[in-house]
Amino acid sequence: MLKSLKLKKNTLLLFAILSFALNSFSQNPGRQLISLNDGWAFQKENGQSINVNIPHTWNDKDVLDDAPGYYRGLGIYKRKLKLDQSSKGKEIFLVFNGVAQEAEILINGKSAGKHIGSYTRFTVSITKFLNFTDDVIEVRANNRFNENIPPLTADFTFFGGLYRNVNLLITEPVHFTQNDSGSSGVYITTPQVSANLASIQVKSLIDNSSSTTKKIQINNRLVNADGKEIASQNSLVSIASGENKIIVQDFKTVKQPKLWSPENPYLYRIITKISDAGSKVVLDQISNPLGFRWFKFDAEKGFFLNDKPLKIIGVSRHQDYEGLGNAVPDALQTKDVELLKQMGGNFLRIAHYPQDPLILEACDRLGILASVEVPLVNTITESEAFTTNSLNMQTEMIKQNFNHPSVVIWAYMNEILLRPKFANDKPRQEIYFNHIRELAQKLENLTRKLDPSRYTMLVNHGAFDNYNRVGLTKIPMIVGWNLYSGWYSGIPADFGKFLDRHHKELPDKPFLVTEYGADADPRIRSFQPVRFDKSVEYATKFHQTYLNAMLERPFVSGGMAWNLADFNSETREETMPHINNKGLLTIGRQPKDTYFLYQAYLSDKPYLKITSAQWKTRAGIADSLKLTSTQPLQVATNQKSAELFLNGKSLGVKEATDHICEWQVPFIDGMNQIKVVSGFNTDEADIDFQLQPYKFSDKIPFENINILLGSKRFYIDEKNQQLWLPDQPYKTGSWGWIGGEAYKGTNNRILYGSDKNILQTDNDPVYQTQQVGIKQFKLDVPDGEYELVLHFAELVGGETKEALAYNLDNNHKKEIEEQRIFNVTINNVLFLEQLNLAKDFGYTKAVEKKTRLTIQNGKGISVEFNEIIGKPVLNAIQLRKIY
Structure with a gap:
């Protein structure tokens, strides 16, 4: 029964009271597991209390604002707990699936336990702290920077909070241990597996917290997917008071087991039960999944599952979600694995930290192979405490996830040489490298000891020589490579060369491509895609290159x-x-073109999909005097060819190249009905097109236009329902700029524009490009009433920020701030006098200047930029006809 109480001491918050009769919440005989997600009061240190439910993070909003940084400190959660008197004599635990990152649990003001690490489960015994009346649970969580707790730095946010499910666990005094690094207390291995015969070993860890010796029976039942018992084992043992006992039982001959695979993820279950030997009363019971499979990685031939070659193609995953931070409800967690399965993927790299238990449960059920890793990212601290915490995290990760058949790899360290310390002291840096190698070897040895049945992996960035020299390619069983040729450095064609180099120089070392990708902002499209323009089109080409290179090389086990x-x-x-935009899905899990591309590569059924899911409202300039605008349209398919129809008329058959067919489509103004056909397969889309006149004197009526200066990309502002076009030089009778050149910043990797955060706007792409030294912008519009908007931002100068370590050829030239003062006149009338963007508004600030114009006598609109000091700039321009 849930109630609410008022807190004393100036607090009006409500705490939930949990009250229950012991036997009414029984999920498994002998134990009760009850959610404690509701009714918490939360406050930051010295902050105001609010009511929250779990999962909860205090960083869901401040990580998205324009202020640098986010709250990293103490958060306090409190909750009332009322237990029935019948709970006395039981063992009572709190189970936390994730608290970031230092946690202390207090019961009635007394410390009951502590935990270090954001990403693994931990259990706290609270029995001796309870008064069984109005008990108070307090969780003190802290996500402060601590040099002894990994991760230290990373390309993801270190959210704080009680962000995964919290449960109350009640057991009998004799129970499966809750004191083994968060494990279930039961470990299942399959020493022998083949299509004809399998064996099973079950190791149970049992605690007796009663005051007397107990005689118990341990029963293990193997049941199939239909719930039918296949085999069972029983053992009678005595367990002394306070003893922790290990019981090992073997199933030696399971004949013709059904094998687990991505195509047929058949799951058995092992139900393990402790009973009183005399009364036969069940004291505790748990169930674990079991999948019969065997696997190997071969340096020459790739990956094999159940003796069959299988090319691994999958993804990595981060756990946060749009608007929620990392406090993601169960249904959305599971949905991610379902989306991977629908994509055709067969592998999930759970990166860069262990994630919610639901993820591996879904992988087991859906047939997704998995690797899991601990969060040693970029750098280490050379301290005993850091080493201890790293080893503890590895231990918890392995023990908690040991029984999942989906897991084939335990990993540690990600790009650990990306940000090497002591760059200006080479002798000291060598000592640092030695410490990294020593820690890697300790993690490797620990992993092989805890679980000899799975592979180990250490993940490196593309600095082959560095990792080889330091010795990190020699320690793990598999090497993982994070490769971004054509994004952070080089060109896409370098990717295949790297794969061949590994195979040549490390011929006996299996490897996986553990990361590859290119940013794809779903709002940005381009017909001239270039590196770092963030267009979906560039990302599509990038993934085609990488997929082709991996698929045609059998020695590449696979890629994520x-x-x-x-x-x-x-x-x-x-x-x-x-936001890191490399996802195949948006942060709200909407598919991008790249997701459809993977479906075309991986689907085992005929697949046909008109891409551009976020681009169903387009705009473009008419082709000369025609009433159409010709633009490319792509279809992802695994068929040889397809035929496209526009408004019922065939545009011809196109052969697929790397699973993409492309047509030049003459879009008309308004709705365009698109249909693609290949055999019996079809797909349809309606594209609403805003046709802009080639010349304003054409028959096409002009309504409005939005133009990005210094840009070759289209931008979709969904919030304001505005479509932005790339610019053009002035054409008589039309529109365009006169004078100047597109802004190219001090970063050599970006071909145009800036990647700075533009403040006071959500439409950063509108302001990240500009025409520098512009003399004039002309629009030869007919007479009428218009609204004109000019957009500015000073892109040079301001606070110097550390460049992302991931941009490997991020060769910044020092920015030279120049004074920039200019006048803006419209049709020879002064509009903006002595405009000084930096002084008047600040650096990288969005500036919007709007006016209304009455155009008469065929004069059109001429915006002049007259320099006083420095070069005038214009970032974007909008024109709307009123009447």
């Missing part, structure tokens, strides 16, 4: 695209500040 979905990275700026 970075990332399943866009995710939060507070330190990033770019076109969508604080």
Whole structure:
């Protein structure tokens, strides 16, 4: 029964009271597991209390604002707990699936337990702290920077909070241990597996917290997917008071087991039960999944599952979600794995930290192979405490996830040489490298000891020589490579060369491409895609190159695209500040063109999909005097060819190249009905097109236009329902700029524009490009009443920020701030006098200047930019006809 109480001491918050009769919540005989997600009061240190439910993070909003940084400190959660008197004599625990990142649990003001690490489960015994009347649970969570707790730095946000489910666990005094690094207390292995015969070993860890010796029976039942018992084992043992006992039982001959695979993820279950030997009363019971499979990685031939070659193609995943931070409800967690399965993927790299238990449960059920890793990212601290915490995290990860058949790899360290310390002291840096190698070897040894049945992996960025020299390619069983040729450095064609180099120089070392990808802001499209323009089109070409290279090389075990979905990275700026846009899905899990591309590559059924899911409202300039605008349209398919129809008329058959067919489509103004056909397969889309006149004197009526200066990309502002076009030089009778050149910043990797965060706007791409030294912008519109908007931002200068370590050829030239003062006149009438963007508004601030114009006598609109000091700039321009 849930009630609410008022807190004393100046607090009006409501705490939930949990009250229950012991036997009414029984899920498994002998134990009760009850959610405690509701009715918490939360406050930051010295902050105001609010009511929250779990999962909860205090960083869901401040990681998205324009202020640098986010709250990293103490958060306090409190909740009342009322237990029935019949609970006395039981063992009572709190189970936390994730608290970031330092946690202390207090019961009635007394410390009951502590935990370090954001990403693994931990259990706290609270029996001796309870008064069984009005008990108070307090969780003190802290996500402060602590040099002894990994991760130290990373390209993701270190959210704080009680962000995964919290449960109350009640057991009998004799129970499966809750004191084994968060494990279930039962470990299942399959020493022998073949299509004809399998064996099973079950190791149970049992605690007796009663005051007397107990005689118990341990029963293990193997049941199939239909719930039918296949085999069972029983053992009678005595367990002394206070003893922790290990019981090992073997199923030696399971004949003709059904094998687990991505195509047929058949799951058995092992139900393990403790009973009183005399009364036969069940004292505790748990159930674990079991999948019969065997696998190997071969340096020459790739990956094999159940003796069959299987090319691994999958994704990595971060756990946060749009608007929620990392406090994601169960249904959305599971949905991610379902989306991966629908994509045709067969592997999930759970990166860069263990994630919600639901993820691996879904992988087991859906047939997704998985790797899991601990959050040693970019750098380490050379301290005993850091080493201890790293080893503890690895232990917890392995023990908690040991029984999942989907897991084939345990990993540790990600790009650990990306940000090497002591760059100016080479002898000291060598000592640092030695410490990294020593820690890697300790993690490797620990992993092989805890679980000899799975592979180990250490993940490196593309600095082959560095990792080889330091020795990190020699330690793990598999090497993972995060490769971004054509994005952070180089060109896409370098990717295949790297794969061949590994195979040549490390011929006996299996490897996986653990990351690859290119940013794809779903709002940005381009017909001239270039590196770092953030267009979906560039990302599509990038993924085609990488998929082809991996698929045609049998020695490449496989690859995982970075990332399943866009995710939060507070330190990033770019076109969508604080978001890494490399996902195949948006952060709200809407598919991008790249997701459809993977379906075309991986689907085992005929597949046909008109892409551009976020681009169903387009705009473009008419082709000369025609009433159409010709633009490319792509279809993803696994068929040889397809035929496209526009408004019922065939545009011809196109052969697929790398699973993409492309047509030049003459769009008309208004709704365009698109249909693609290949055999018996079809797909349809309606594209609403806003046709702009080639010349304003054409028959096409002019309504409004939005133009990005210094840009070759289209931008979709969904919030304001505005479509932005790339600019053009002035054409008589039309529109365009006169004078100047497109802004190119001090960063050599970006071909045009800036990747700075533009403040006071959500439409950063509108302001990240500009025409520098512009003399004039002309629009030869007919007479009428118009609204004109000019957009400015000073892109040079302001606070100097550390460049992202991931941009490997991020060769910044020092920005030279120049004074920029200019006048703006419209049709020879002064509009903006002595405009000084930096002084008047600040650096990287969105500036919008609007006016209304009455155009007469065929004069059109001429916006002049007259320099006083420095070069005038214009970032974007809008024109709307009123009448």
